[in-house]
Amino acid sequence: MTDNSAHTQTLLDMSDLLKPNAVRVAATLGIADLVAEGGGTAATLAERAGAHPEVFAKLLRYLVELGLFTVDADGVHALTDLSRPLLRSNEPSLAQYLSMEGLFGRVSLGLVGLLHTVRTGEASHAAVFGRDYWDEINTDPVYVRALEAEGPTEAGWDADAVIRAYDWSTVRSVADVGGNNGTLLIELLRAHPHLRGTVIDLPNVAGIAARRIEEAGLADRGTAVAASFFEELPKGHDVYLLSGILADWSDEKSVAILRRVAEAAGPDGRVLLAEINLPEMGTGLAAADTALRVAATVPVPARTVEAVRDLADRAGLTPTWQGPVTPVRSVVEFSQAGVELSQAGVELSPAVALDRVPEVAGA
Numbered sequence: 001m002t003d004n005s006a007h008t009q010t011l012l013d014m015s016d017l018l019k020p021n022a023v024r025v026a027a028t029l030g031i032a033d034l035v036a037e038g039g040g041t042a043a044t045l046a047e048r049a050g051a052h053p054e055v056f057a058k059l060l061r062y063l064v065e066l067g068l069f070t071v072d073a074d075g076v077h078a079l080t081d082l083s084r085p086l087l088r089s090n091e092p093s094l095a096q097y098l099s100m101e102g103l104f105g106r107v108s109l110g111l112v113g114l115l116h117t118v119r120t121g122e123a124s125h126a127a128v129f130g131r132d133y134w135d136e137i138n139t140d141p142v143y144v145r146a147l148e149a150e151g152p153t154e155a156g157w158d159a160d161a162v163i164r165a166y167d168w169s170t171v172r173s174v175a176d177v178g179g180n181n182g183t184l185l186i187e188l189l190r191a192h193p194h195l196r197g198t199v200i201d202l203p204n205v206a207g208i209a210a211r212r213i214e215e216a217g218l219a220d221r222g223t224a225v226a227a228s229f230f231e232e233l234p235k236g237h238d239v240y241l242l243s244g245i246l247a248d249w250s251d252e253k254s255v256a257i258l259r260r261v262a263e264a265a266g267p268d269g270r271v272l273l274a275e276i277n278l279p280e281m282g283t284g285l286a287a288a289d290t291a292l293r294v295a296a297t298v299p300v301p302a303r304t305v306e307a308v309r310d311l312a313d314r315a316g317l318t319p320t321w322q323g324p325v326t327p328v329r330s331v332v333e334f335s336q337a338g339v340e341l342s343q344a345g346v347e348l349s350p351a352v353a354l355d356r357v358p359e360v361a362g363a
């Protein structure tokens, strides 16, 4: 006979929301560090955390019951083995990863909107927080620290397909649209010493990109400006690069972005789409977890080269060169006029170029 009460308890434990929130609040407030820096009673810890004394005491009591801290007869708290990984000095920082004011933490909190995703197929963040993820973390000053701490420091997702497979020798100036904290542009400028570049992104990351470009000693060739790709973009660059941008947007929004980019590029400019493609892979719980998590987070994680070309076509862009297609990325160059361009010393007509490239696996 089925033990319903045991299963009921299992389901209640699985669906509890208090535990994850309490642990994340502890990470956000840095309670492990406050305790490590001299313990203290709930009252003194609350003051140092800048928290409401009575509710903070209730949180601490719960965390003690969960085994994160101990408390002695004088009400003084101490760390346990369970809370030590939450110390901010750990590298990489679990506390930063779990922080409700962190980049990854914000993604996780969006999962509260899973019902919206399941009903509509749309990512959940805007449904929960009233604005999309990038808009939120790029406008609110509270996320500047998180963008500094958690932003990428190396270009990933087969970035070599952008940095080395494309012929940058004829390009004087590139706009990295949605270039985030400048990581990809910095690597591009280092790899191609003749190249000049500008990151175009929303205010918080654009400010960080400008500083990082300067710190990299590239201020003479690189810069960053704050602008939205849903509005008019700075003109005059030879190439407008979009790396990993469209996955975050529906087809309609993607076409709107591409129209803005095409408008800025003008008839003589080129648009280089280095799009991410995340086809579902693997079996088992971890793969199922990733598939659902990605669906709630990234609106269109998998677009084939065909789909990317269709979007560009709707924005009046014609493919002029097809670059590598790796398991996670495709690189295609477009222009308004569809003029033939050479690549790697080979003159490729669009038809030939596109024919020569295998489709993304599983597409």
Ligand SMILES: C[S@@+](CC[C@H](N)C(=O)[O-])C[C@H]1O[C@@H](n2cnc3c(N)ncnc32)[C@H](O)[C@@H]1O
Pocket: 134, 135, 138, 177, 178, 179, 180, 181, 184, 200, 201, 202, 205, 227, 228, 229, 230, 242, 243, 244, 245, 248
């Ligand atoms: C997935 S990240 C891609 C970052 C980078 N291009 C790369 O390849 O790693 C998307 C980027 O788009 C930017 N973004 C989002 N909305 C934007 C907007 N309306 N205008 C300009 N940039 C935006 C985000 O700030 C973020 O840096």
